[in-house]
Amino acid sequence: MNPLLKHRTLTAAILDQLRKAILDGTYPAGAQLRQDALAATFKVSRIPIREALFQLDAEGLVRFVPQKGAVVAALSAEEIDDVFELRRLLEPRLLARSIPALDSDDFTRLDALHAEMVTATAANDLGRWGQINADFHMALYARAGLPRSLTIVHGLLQTSDRYTRVHLSDVAGMGIVGMQRAVSEHATLAALSRAGASAAACAFLDQHIRTVHDDLLRELERSQREAMT
Template identity: 50%
Template sequence: MSPATRPRSGPDRLRHKTVSAAVADALRQRILNGDLAPGVQLRQDALAEAFGISRIPIREALLQLEAAGLVRIVPHRGAVVAGLTVEEVEDIFQLRVQLEPQLLLLSAPRFSEADVRALHDLTAEYGAALQAGEVDRWGELNRRFHLDLLRHADRPRSLSIVSGLLQDCDRPTRLQLSVSGDVARADAEHTRIVALCEAGQIAQAADLLRAHIANAATSLVAIYRRAHAA
């Protein structure tokens, strides 16, 4: 068997896997930060040159990003940064409006004192990131907050769906907060939701959560429609 046709050894496969994971992480951050906008073509040869590596780990990294929904493999174009249409944004937020308040009604009665403290700490961290303009952290902290609110609902399938929806909302959430300037409102509503849960006013907390998601959806859809009309 010639060297060209011989299967790669274990260490070679491990090295490619490690390098591809690092490339995928670097590209993921650039996509989530908005440095790589939806529709941008990710050419394997250009990426290989930029990272100083072969095309094999680049191809593997792009497949990882496709599995995460951040990249689409398009015939005759290769990999492009994935984006959301207005209709997809509306669909995502409509699903969240339906699911999250119901899950909160199940989760909040099971909060321990430690859970409430952790939520307060997370809202403080999120508020500080909002005020500091740390845009790269907004989406992830928002996702953590919403999932932590719902984690005790004992509905693993519903939580898995919500987790995926929140992941899809990462970039849109940062866009909505950046363009609308609603950072103070987002911070205040998160804080109020936790306070209502702590006070045992769980139905009111669920109502506020529903309004919180719906308000973000209205703002974001308006931003998307303005962008498409421009």
């Protein structure tokens, strides 16, 4: 294998493992990610570790703090606003561009992803559910012909996944309600897209993203109040 390709593949594998560990809470907010310790864990040099951490910083999952290095980013209202307002700007635009070009193979994939989401919801599998959710959105926008915007949205969806997992893992069964609502809304998005109802689909998508945004802000406010009591 080409040494450069091998290096990139190694960095990508480490990035994937670190991202998953942050998303599932193995590394909670505020945890310090020491490059030497991670290099020892992965049995690699610090170079691919450093590159993976830089990418996580770009995704908003990690922050570099003076005297501490890489630290898992805290959940904040400002970050939620930034991520979800960007999503509302970019995703309806992508969907409007994509709908006219979606074909039968695309809708077959959307149907398969929706079925997987139903299964993940029934199993309360948050990790799998989050990945399917991102895959479903990206499949909707696959024919937009805007690769730069798609790359940005893919990153935003990964960041959203962390917040969504916090919300869906709450107590009193509200998480499963949120998952079931999303499953229903995704079915509506697919149906509107299949019908070629671009304006209605984009408006529904905007509301879909806004609802999650509002829910997350309420959940963050609730958790902050509880932390103060």
